[in-house]
Amino acid sequence: MQRLRGAKPQRALQRAVSRGAVILPEPSQRRGAAVPLRADDRSDVPYALRIAASWAWRLGLVVVVGGVLIYLLTYISVLIIPLMVAGLLAALLTPLKIALHRRRVPNGLAVAITLVGFFGVITGALVLVGQQLVVGMASLWGEAVAGVQQLLGWLAQGPLQLSATQIDQYLQDLVGAIQNNSASILSGALSFGSTAGHVAAGIFLTVFALIFFLLDGPRIWRFVVGLMPLRARAAVDGAGRTGWLSMARYVRVQILVAAVDAIGIGAGAAIIGVPLALPLGVLVFLGSFIPVVGALATGSVAVLLALVANGWVNALIMLAIVLLVQQIEGHILQPLVMGPAVALHPLAVVLAVAGGTIVAGIPGALFSVPILAVLNASVRYISRRAWEDDDAVLRQGWPQGGGGGISGPVAGEHESPSSPASTPDQPAAPAPQEETTP
Numbered sequence: 106m107q108r109l110r111g112a113k114p115q116r117a118l119q120r121a122v123s124r125g126a127v128i129l130p131e132p133s134q135r136r137g138a139a140v141p142l143r144a145d146d147r148s149d150v151p152y153a154l155r156i157a158a159s160w161a162w163r164l165g166l167v168v169v170v171g172g173v174l175i176y177l178l179t180y181i182s183v184l185i186i187p188l189m190v191a192g193l194l195a196a197l198l199t200p201l202k203i204a205l206h207r208r209r210v211p212n213g214l215a216v217a218i219t220l221v222g223f224f225g226v227i228t229g230a231l232v233l234v235g236q237q238l239v240v241g242m243a244s245l246w247g248e249a250v251a252g253v254q255q256l257l258g259w260l261a262q263g264p265l266q267l268s269a270t271q272i273d274q275y276l277q278d279l280v281g282a283i284q285n286n287s288a289s290i291l292s293g294a295l296s297f298g299s300t301a302g303h304v305a306a307g308i309f310l311t312v313f314a315l316i317f318f319l320l321d322g323p324r325i326w327r328f329v330v331g332l333m334p335l336r337a338r339a340a341v342d343g344a345g346r347t348g349w350l351s352m353a354r355y356v357r358v359q360i361l362v363a364a365v366d367a368i369g370i371g372a373g374a375a376i377i378g379v380p381l382a383l384p385l386g387v388l389v390f391l392g393s394f395i396p397v398v399g400a401l402a403t404g405s406v407a408v409l410l411a412l413v414a415n416g417w418v419n420a421l422i423m424l425a426i427v428l429l430v431q432q433i434e435g436h437i438l439q440p441l442v443m444g445p446a447v448a449l450h451p452l453a454v455v456l457a458v459a460g461g462t463i464v465a466g467i468p469g470a471l472f473s474v475p476i477l478a479v480l481n482a483s484v485r486y487i488s489r490r491a492w493e494d495d496d497a498v499l500r501q502g503w504p505q506g507g508g509g510g511i512s513g514p515v516a517g518e519h520e521s522p523s524s525p526a527s528t529p530d531q532p533a534a535p536a537p538q539e540e541t542t543p
Contacts, residue, residue: 175464186468187307191314193475195322196353197360198223202319216319234384241381327501339503343492348479351447355478358446362438363393366400366430370407373426377419379411395470396443396454401431447478448485 178185198219205215317325330342371386379385385407392403404427412420439451449457454474461473492498 179465182465182468183303183307184310187310188314189468189472190307191311191318193352193356194223194311194315195318196349197356198315198319199322199353213320216316219319220316230387234387237381237383241384330503335504339492339498339501340487340490342501342503343495343498344483344486346495346497347486347491348483351478351482352475354446355443355475358443359394359396362396362434362443363390363400365438366390366393366404366434369430369433370400370404370427373430374407374411374423377411377422377426378415379407379419379423380414381410385410395467396458396474397435397439397451398458398470400434401427404430447474448481449474449478453477 201222202215202219205218206212210218326342326345330338330345333341367386367390370389371382374385375382385403388406389400389403392399395402408420408423408427411423435451439454443449443454444451454477457473457477458470461469461471463469465472486492
């Protein structure tokens with residue numbers, strides 16, 4: 106009887122299910138188990154929209170992290186800019202130091218000779234430019250005064266027909282505006298003094314960092330690579346070396362381009378009689394380290410100087426010279442010399458300079474192209490997995506893994522790197538290529 110009483114409810118439940126077409130959940134689902142997603146649930150969201158959303162949050166994360174990084178670098182720009190300048194100078198001077206070292210000159214003495222020669226050339230150029238400025242400023246001042254008088258005469262006798270009283274009133278208004286804004290001018294002078302102090306500190310830090318980049322660059326770089334996971338060290342080492350060589354080629358080629366711009370504009374200014382031709386050439390040389398727009402901006406100073414000193418006809422001739430030099434740079438030097446050296450399209454160079462200027466001003470314009478060249482070379486190197494056949498990397502003895510990650514998992518991944526201040530028990534013999542990396 107007990108078995109029959111227990112069976113009646115079960116039969117009644119079965120009849121109710123068959124009559125009402127009620128679908129009961131499986132036993133695994135009755136206790137709160139997750140219901141699997143049906144294939145048609147995702148059809149409500151188009152596939153293209155799902156892909157776009159996936160890319161959107163990843164790109165947004167990259168932009169946020171990049172913005173935070175740029176903000177932090179801008180905040181400590183007093184430290185970052187001297188180190189980057191020292192890096193560019195080290196890329197320029199390292200081949201000279203290596204050449205001396207290969208002639209059995211001790212490393213410290215080779216660095217000293219390189220730095221003394223470099224700073225000797227810089228000092229000589231500054232002395233020569235200073236002498237030219239002292240000699241030319243007196244005559245330029247007289248020509249500027251004559252130009253101002255000519256401008257006043259044009260205002261009185263030209264289309265404007267201004268009287269002497271009106272001109273005096275405008276000059277008095279100008280003096281009054283200067284007096285009313287004396288506080289702003291004073292604060293600007295104080296900020297200039299602070300900036301001058303930062304520049305002096307930056308020069309000292311640049312020289313200090315340059316000495317150690319040349320003296321102990323390979324050990325510093327090996328310490329930095331040692332901070333990476335063990336399976337990634339070979340790839341990081343090879344990518345860093347490739348980026349360094351790309352930056353060195355960029356610096357050498359940019360010096361050639363800057364020299365051509367400076368010689369062209371400076372010689373043209375000297376031929377047509379523009380004063381201070383040599384200082385103008387030096388200014389153009391320095392400005393040309395900002396690709397494409399640097400020489401044009403500094404060349405406009407030559408045009409303005411020609412206008413003040415010799416009149417508008419001479420200024421038009423000077424403008425034609427500047428534009429001719431720019432055409433030579435844009436159509437001959439950039440595609441034939443700069444392009445093969447750094448493997449960057451001219452459009453990428455222009456966009457990098459514009460973006461760097463927006464983000465960090467003049468330092469951004471100066472360092473944007475070298476940074477882009479380093480990133481381009483390093484990313485190409487990693488994408489090709491070129492470290493697996495790179496002799497310079499293989500000589501360092503980094504482990505070569507075979508699984509996931511960049512080089513695959515290897516044993517001893519959490520080994521701590523040795524400090525550049527420590528002396529290893531058995532130092533490896535340095536290869537000639539090792540000296541090319543700071």
